[in-house]
Amino acid sequence: MVASPLTAMNGERAVVFFFVFRVLSSLPLSLLPHALSLSLLSVFSLFVEIRADGCLSLFKTRPGASSGIMLGAVTLPTMMLSKLIQLSRAFSLQQIEIGELEHMTMQFWAASACCCGVLIFLSILMWRTSYNKNPHFSCSVWDAKFSLSCVILFSVVCCISLATISHTGFNTALKLLWLLCHGFAAVKLIQHLLNTFPCCASIGEALLLTSGLVLYFGDMLACTISKVCRLLVSPELVSIRYGIKRSEIGIIIQGVLLGLLIFSAVFKFVIHLWEYFWRADNSESRQNKEIRRSLIFFASLGFNMIVVAPSWMMIVLDFDVHPILWIFQFVLSEPLKRLSLCIYWLGLIYASVLRFYNISKNSKIERILLRKYYHLLAVSMFLPALIYQPKFLDLAFGAALAVFLVLEIIRVWRIWPLGHLVHQFMSAFTDHRDSDILIVSHFSLLLGCALPIWMSSGFNDRPLIPFAGILSLGIGDTMASMVGHKYGVLRWSKTG
Numbered sequence: 236m237v238a239s240p241l242t243a244m245n246g247e248r249a250v251v252f253f254f255v256f257r258v259l260s261s262l263p264l265s266l267l268p269h270a271l272s273l274s275l276l277s278v279f280s281l282f283v284e285i286r287a288d289g290c291l292s293l294f295k296t297r298p299g300a301s302s303g304i305m306l307g308a309v310t311l312p313t314m315m316l317s318k319l320i321q322l323s324r325a326f327s328l329q330q331i332e333i334g335e336l337e338h339m340t341m342q343f344w345a346a347s348a349c350c351c352g353v354l355i356f357l358s359i360l361m362w363r364t365s366y367n368k369n370p371h372f373s374c375s376v377w378d379a380k381f382s383l384s385c386v387i388l389f390s391v392v393c394c395i396s397l398a399t400i401s402h403t404g405f406n407t408a409l410k411l412l413w414l415l416c417h418g419f420a421a422v423k424l425i426q427h428l429l430n431t432f433p434c435c436a437s438i439g440e441a442l443l444l445t446s447g448l449v450l451y452f453g454d455m456l457a458c459t460i461s462k463v464c465r466l467l468v469s470p471e472l473v474s475i476r477y478g479i480k481r482s483e484i485g486i487i488i489q490g491v492l493l494g495l496l497i498f499s500a501v502f503k504f505v506i507h508l509w510e511y512f513w514r515a516d517n518s519e520s521r522q523n524k525e526i527r528r529s530l531i532f533f534a535s536l537g538f539n540m541i542v543v544a545p546s547w548m549m550i551v552l553d554f555d556v557h558p559i560l561w562i563f564q565f566v567l568s569e570p571l572k573r574l575s576l577c578i579y580w581l582g583l584i585y586a587s588v589l590r591f592y593n594i595s596k597n598s599k600i601e602r603i604l605l606r607k608y609y610h611l612l613a614v615s616m617f618l619p620a621l622i623y624q625p626k627f628l629d630l631a632f633g634a635a636l637a638v639f640l641v642l643e644i645i646r647v648w649r650i651w652p653l654g655h656l657v658h659q660f661m662s663a664f665t666d667h668r669d670s671d672i673l674i675v676s677h678f679s680l681l682l683g684c685a686l687p688i689w690m691s692s693g694f695n696d697r698p699l700i701p702f703a704g705i706l707s708l709g710i711g712d713t714m715a716s717m718v719g720h721k722y723g724v725l726r727w728s729k730t731g
Contacts, residue, residue, distance in 0.1 A: 276351060282385075283354050315339065349450060358382040417449055505535065562630070591608055611709060
């Protein structure tokens with residue numbers, strides 16, 4: 236049965252539509268194809284989300300959470316389009332070069348391709364499910380026709396937009412192939428995430444994470460290809476202009492995340508080989524096996540962080556010294572301010588974590604309220620640094636993200652001797668939205684504060700943009716949670 240518009244429009248979807256409409260109303264005429272594509276993506280994602288409400292058995296998602304498909308599908312493309320609007324103003328004022336504008340245009344289409352690819356994948360799954368249940372169900376045929384129409388229109392608009400920034404048809408074809416690879420990678424990644432980590436996220440959350448990862452690492456791959464092609468062949472063969480000026484801090488953060496990704500795959504492969512060749516040796520005690528496994532873990536981690544990741548950084552950007560030495564030079568270039576800030580952060584973290592951990596063990600305060608104290612802690616930590624040391628805060632966010640990833644890997648794989656201790660500590664702050672497989676609340680808080688700052692790098696004519704994450708999460712979300720938990724009656728959605 237087809238839901239009526241009023242029945243389908245709950246509070247969450249209304250907010251998303253208002254968010255998209257506000258961005259579209261600010262577009263210049265030069266970005267009209269982008270507006271049309273985002274509108275199609277919004278309608279298509281709403282359609283898929285409504286249909287997904289009746290197909291909850293597609294994946295094992297986070298219990299009690301709405302699918303959030305529409306929110307997950309339009310968030311990243313809308314953010315990219317907002318940045319593109321900003322860069323268009325800068326280009327009209329001759330404050331940036333055409334290459335930076337074209338780079339952001341490709342980022343917008345890459346993010347849209349990731350989301351569109353996943354929506355197509357979900358539509359096919361739901362269509363097959365409906366057809367298998369009832370082969371004569373005419374609504375499934377209508378679903379397929381509507382989905383196909385959205386995809387065709389989106390593809391046509393994309394081709395027209397790319398043709399306007401490409402010099403030749405061959406160049407346009409390469410860009411379309413690049414976008415197709417993004418969509419395919421996003422589909423494979425979201426399947427892997429939802430199957431490997433069941434009940435850890437809603438489909439919308441997995442979609443947002445998937446599109447973000449594919450876009451981020453796709454940018455790294457394109458940057459590497461661009462650098463190699465400019466060294467080995469003619470620059471005209473480089474299909475995407477990724478030769479824009481990049482900061483050392485941005486490259487270091489990307490390199491560290493790349494090193495952790497490679498490390499996870501290598502460590503898992505080495506452990507499988509080790510267990511295959513030594514599985515017949517039952518005489519070795521369990522503790523010795525854990526110690527050997529731990530040694531392999533930390534040795535692999537050190538090699539990737541000291542050798543592999545810095546090697547990539549030095550390929551894509553001309554560092555004068557080793558990137559690790561560059562970090563020390565950067566911190567010590569203003570030792571009084573930056574080291575004082577580090578001491579302030581460490582003291583605040585130690586006092587707060589110790590206090591909140593004791594409260595969580597001995598108090599009956601709701602976990603959701605206890606976790607909001609960390610949001611207020613984030614405001615007191617990040618706001619002074621953003622005002623006085625914004626570049627150092629960029630680097631600190633990257634370091635904190637790397638530490639969180641390493642600790643989560645240690646917790647999930649139970650690496651001796653820290654795995655059990657980290658798990659015990661982190662479990663004290665979890666609630667029904669976390670699972671035993673993955674604990675992601677601290678990642679959400681960190682990235683929510685960091686992404687507006689990272690995305691506002693370069694040209695920025697809106698000085699409050701870097702403060703958006705810290706203020707909305709640290710103050711807005713905290714007050715909404717506390718007041719809503721204590722006095723709230725109405726819900727945004729039936730499951731949210």
